[in-house]
Amino acid sequence: MIGSDVVIEHVGKSFGAFRxxxxxxxxxxxxxxxxxxGPSGCGKTTLLRIIAGFEQPESGAVLLDGVNVLxxxxxxxxxxxxxxxxxxxPHLSVFENVAFSLRLAKAPDATVRDRVGHYLRLVELEAHADKKPAQLSGGQKQRVAIARALINEPSVLLLDEPLSALDAKxxxxxxIELDAIHDKIGITFIYVTHDQQExxxxxxxxxxxxxxxxxQVGTPQEIYEAPATDFVAKFIGETNLYEGTxxxxxxxxxxxxxxxxxTVYVTDxxxxxxxxxxxxxxxxxxxxxDLERPSSVRGGLNLLSGLVDEPIYSGFQTKFYVRTDQGATLKVIKQHADWSDEGPRIRWKDSVWLSYSAEDAFLVEVKR
Amino acid sequence: MKQGPGGLYAAPSILWLSVFFVAPLLIIVAYSFLTQGQRGGVEWKPTLDAYKAIANPTFLTVTVNTIVVALGATLVTILIALPCGYHMARSKRQNLLLLLVIIPFWTNFLIRIYAWIAILGNEGFLNDLLRFLGLTDEPLRFLYNRWAVGLVLVYTYLPYAILPLFSTIDKFDFSLLEAARDLGATKLKAITRVLLPNIRGGVFTAFLFTFIPIFGAYAVPLLVGGTESYMLGNLIADELTKSRNWPLAAAISLVITLVTTVGVMLLLRAGGTATLGSGGAGTKEPEEGAALPAQSVASAEGEPA
Structure with a gap:
């Protein structure tokens, strides 16, 4: 299978008054x-449905390898x-679900058996070929859906919040499986999600x-480390976001x-x-x-003192809400690296020192 | 195991069914094997006269005609009801559309048939309109044939098909149609390969709700049909009221019951057992109404009022 490049050009779509x-x-x-x-209602699913062909935009084009598919x-x-x-x-077995597009194309039985077998192996469901969807677990259903979508050898696979119905584990x-499948078949994946972690x-x-x-469009690192707007900064991961002159x-x-x-030192x-x-x-x-004031204070280091308002312990890390002496709250996350770590010893109402380098604080948006 | 009072709870319905369903049915069975009385009624002398009388060409012609009309009208009804039900299920104004489907029930069934006569008759609205538009000089004869019977039957039983189809399609997950389209199905293929198999139960229910009453139809062929569109229901009424041959009427009723029962069982065999709408076959038996002594046309048609 060979992937396609997808270019979305000036696409606009309204539902009534809603843009x-x-x-x-x-x-x-x-x-x-x-x-x-993005959050729900941000337009991500609409965009996916436009690429799939379930919605028509009022303006713009969707190019697959340079050809407008609208x-x-x-x-x-x-x-x-x-x-x-x-x-x-629901009325078809796992096998027939996966075979659906081949049956539509009237593929010979032998081909259907081969291809369906191949894709059921890819998602490790050969043993469940004869079951009905209702007899499968959520994860298995998910894999049937993936096999069914891949059997046509598409050049782009669209995934609409495919994991949202599954439990966290x-x-x-x-x-990881999705990523492995992507690596194996190498086609373009367009993945819609509201979960920034995913x-x-x-x-x-x-x-x-x-x-x-x-x-903002960028690699995960760019998005996380250099958010382009306040919204991106707040939506991706947890952060402390403030204004200044x-x-x-x-x-x-x-x-x-x-x-x-x-005074705060930041870089840009x-x-x-x-x-x-x-x-x-x-x-x-x-x-x-830290419980003690850090001994070495270089230039460009932001140093604050405050009181722990709320420690939230979650095993491998603790999140602290610290009220600084100036009265504002900063979120701080402390990883518990090893036994010598003092994180777990910091308690509620402890007075602590906070420090961060100017290189770790960024300008996000220019305000008017 | 401890026995719950379940049997006791079933008592009212058992009583109801025994008095109003099993007992009348047994009476009909019994009557069909008895001798015709002088002025109606029966004499308690067992005979097979009624069944011998059934084996005549007229009866066969009417039976075939009834089956043809019933199957044809049912098929047309479902073909119209399917898109209606689909549209209602997808509409944002479901309640309004449901109301529109139910509104005809507010008018008496007979009055609605007479309305059709007023529309289709030689001096009716349709002929007036055609003459007004200058399309015809002579009135066209729309009434008193098989087509008029079919039309009015379809009209009458359309809601009975739309409602079960709507309720089934309403539960259908429409993203399945998108999935089918995504996987290469045309709009039509998506409907035949995915929608229809998944709403099979509703289609069966709609079939039963229309076929069974139409098979026992009496008032519609009587009022808008001609001699060629005579149906079994009319034959029964004639035997009861004109020929006063109650055993024969009973025997014909049993034929209707038998045909519909066998039909239903074949349908259930063919599948759709699990998804058959609640109260599918059992709850509506208008043909029984047609089979019992008819005092008035309205009560003869049984259900639709």
Missing amino acids: ALDDVSIGIGKGEFFSLL PEPPNTRRVNTVFQNYALF LRQHML ALSVSDRIAVMNGGQVL IRSVSGQMAELDTAEFG DDPPPAGTRVSWTVRPEKIRI
Whole structure:
């Protein structure tokens, strides 16, 4: 199988007064594992349905290898979908579900047996060929849906929140399987999800969407480490997001005046001039938390003291809500690396020192 | 095991069914083996006269005609009801559409037949319209043939087909149609390969709800049919009221019961047992109404009022 590149050009779609997609343009490479990530109602599923052919946009084009597929009905597009609720045909066995498209194409019985056998092996369901969908577990249904969508050898596989109906453990397992299948067959995957954890762990690139618009397209690292907007910063992972005004700039480092923490040092590739109102962020795991004041304080290190408001212990890490002396709250995550770690010893109402490097704090958005 | 009072709870329905279903049926069976009375009724002398009388060409012609009309009208009814039910299930105004389907029941069944006569008659609305438009000079004869009977039967029983189909299609997961389309099915193939197999139960129920009453139809062929569209229901009424041959009427009733019962059982055999809508075959027996002594046309048709 060979993947296709998918280009979405200025696609717009409204449902009544609701603007589901607002001039969306994305380029997806051949064989990429590409995620559309956003909260419900952000337009990601609508975009997927447009690529599949279930919705027609009012404007724009969807190009598969350079050819606009919008005039084509869903049944002739070289695109197949794994549906959110699996959409397995309840009246057909697992075998016949997977064979559905071959039967439609009137493939000879021997071919059907071969191909269905091959794809059932790929998803490890040979033993369940004769069962009806109702007799399968959620994870098995999911795999039937994947085999059924792949048997047509599409050049793009669309996955619409395929794991949302599974429990957390199984979701992790299926995610790894999906990634393995992607590596094995190499076609383009377009994966719709609202779960940033899923998107970060499997995607080559991610498009973060909100309100019918694409806010940022990038690798998981780019999206996480350098969010383009406040929304992306807040939606991906946990973060501390505040506003401030630039007091001075030297190279890539900027000194901010903030209402919550006084002076804050942050970095940016190209900081805006002094006087600009900006938002800035620092990820909770980038902040050190200590019971003692750190002995060495380099330049550009942000140092604060405060009181632990709420420690949330979850085994491998603890999340602290720390009220700083200035009265604002910072989220801090402390990994418990080994026995000598003092994280678990920090208690409620302890006074602590927080420190983070300017290199770990970023400017996000310029405010007006 | 401890015996619950389940049997006791069933008592009312057992009583009801015995008095109003089993007993009348036994009476009909008994009557069919008795001798014809002088002025109706029966004499208690066992005979097979009634069954010998059945074996005549007229009866056979009427039976075949009844089967043809019933099957044809049922098929047309379901073919119309399917898209209706589908549209209702997908519509946002389900309640309004349901109301529209039910509204005809607010008018008496006979009045609705007479309305058709007013529309289709020689001096009826349709002929007036055709003449007004200058399409015809002479009135066209729409009434008193098999087609008029078929039309009015389809009209009468359409709601009985739409309602079970609607309720089944309403439970259908429409994303299955998208999945079928996604996998290469045309719109038509998606319907025949995925929708129809999954709403089979509703189609069976709709079939039974229309075929059984139409097979025992009496008032419709009487009022809008001619001699060629005579149905078994009319034959029974004639035997009861004109020829006063109650054993023969009973025997013909039993034929109707037998044909519908065998038909239902064949259908159940063919599948759809599990998904057959609740109360599918058993709850509606308008043909029994047609088989019992007819005081008035309305009561003879049994159910639709």
